[in-house]
Amino acid sequence: MRILHTSDWHIGRTFHGVDLLADQSRVLDSIAALVREYSVDVVVVPGDVYDRSIPSADAVTVCNRGFEEIRDAGAVIIATSGNHDSAARLGAGAAFSRAGGLHLMTTVAGITSPVVLDDEHGPVAFYGIPYLEPEITRTQLGVPAARSHADILDAAMDRVRADLDVRAADAPGPRSVVLAHAFVVGAEATGSERSISVGGVETVSASAFGGVxxxxxxxxxxxxxxxxxxxxxxxxxxxxxxxxxxxxAVFLVDLAVDGLRRVERVDLPVVRGLRQLTGTLEELLEGEHFEDAEECYVSAVLTDPQRPVDAMRSLQTRFPFAVHLEWQRPAGTEDLRYREKVHGRSDVQITRSFLTDVRSEPSPREVRLVEAALGHADRAGEDTAGVVVLEQSA
Known part of the structure; x- marks a missing residue:
């Protein structure tokens, strides 16, 4: 039996405010194409089918079309709910969709009711463990004292192994595949995942999955x-x-008569690349070495001495998929170091420079007014200092 392992579709997700449904539709088409090319029997999706618990109508349309394309390509689909999904909504109509080859496994009770499919070597049991929030599922799993995800997953896997033992009692046991949505110790997050820790430790041990x-x-x-x-x-x-x-990427998993035979990684096509660019606004708009970023999603860091006006609009004339922008004040630029800028300059020079920066070059009359005002302030300061000295002497 050949299995295609994909996950975390997050249908309906936006990227810095940009709708990704078109990109997601294209990548689901590419998965369906792989099903045809590699003669895949089963596609498994262990959670986060949608990005929100209440997906938009357009997101549901894209997801259903993806399911249809994969099914038309010849594969049975088995999916579980993740922490982004609503288990109840994703699982609605599961009994009906099962008849069409789409198996939605979203309940605690369903953990011990695997999807059993046959190939030339016999049965393969697919167990779906949806995302399990400890506070909500510990009683259903018979472990009321459980607080961590590890405790909950251990209880779920105990049920899986017990069911496998029952199935093996009368005949050779089926080969087994488990779908699980969890953070396993030793794996690395990318930063775009939502934390699944709510009042407990979120990680689980890989050893919990023994026996499959x-x-x-x-x-x-x-x-x-x-x-x-x-x-x-x-x-x-x-x-x-x-x-x-x-x-x-996705993984192609081949099961032989005695279990796992091999796993092959297959890279997915890049729908739209991501680039992070750094430079002045003029450099980004004119630099030839940025040409390969023109069709990518772009995050730009501007290093202009002064924050450019309407920079995103300007960037999008060259990079229509620019989605994120920040201005980074250049470090070590002499004219931005206030102490160095005013060192050795008179009060009149400092004030004149300030007026030039925030408005325009002051006129000769304005300069005379500034000199008079500063002179008056100096005299007032001297008089005040004299009063203080006299008071201290008294």
Whole structure:
């Protein structure tokens, strides 16, 4: 049996305010194409199908179309709910969709009701462990004292192994695949994931998944291998500029008669690249070496001595997908160091420079008024100092 492991679609997510539905539709098409190209039997999606618990109508449309394309390509789909999903909403109609080859596993009760599919070697049992919030699920799992995600996942996996033992009692046990949405110790977050810690430790041990042939993980957004049979596929698109160097991928998992045979990473096409650019506004708009960023999502750091006016609008004339901008005051620029700027200058020179910076060059008449005002202030200060001296002497 050949399985394609993908996860964390986050359908409906925006990127710095930009709608990503078109990009997400394209990447789901590419997954369907891989199903055809590699003759995939099952596509597993361990959580965060949607980005919000109440997805928009357009997000639902894109997701359903992606499911249809994958199913038409020949694969059965098995998906669980993640911490971004509403388990109840995602699982609505699960009994009906099952008849069409889409299996939505979103409940605690469903953990011990695997999807069992057959190939030439016999059955394969797919167990779906949705995102389990300890405070909500500990009683359902029979561990009322549990507080951490590790405690909850241990209880869920105990149920999976118990079910496998029952199935193996009368005949050779089925090969097994577990879908889980969790943060496993040893894996690395990318920064675009939402924390799943609510009043407890969010990480779980990889050892919790003992006794199964393959563990398809969701939650973290970069492809990672924790053990040969325990992997994160990561998200199909980058969802933060911290992921700009990541190459998104899926895993092709082949099961033989005795369990896991091999796992192959397949890179997904880059729908739209991410670039982080640094320079003055003029350098970014004119520099030839920035040409390859013109069709990318761009985060720009401007280093102009003064903050440019309407910089984002200007940037988008060259980089239409510029989505983030910040101005970074150049470090060490002499004219921005106030102490060095005023050192050795008279009060009149400092005031004249200030007026020039904030308004315009003062006229000769204005300079005379400034000199008179400063002279008056100096005399007033001297008189005050004399009074203080006399008071101290008295």
């Amino acid at each position: 042939d393959y563990v398809a993980l969701g939650h973290l957004h970069s492809p990672q291998t924790l053990a040969e049979h325990i992997r994160y596929s990561g998200s199909p698109l980058p969802y933060s500029f911290g992921e700009r160097t990541h190459r998104k």
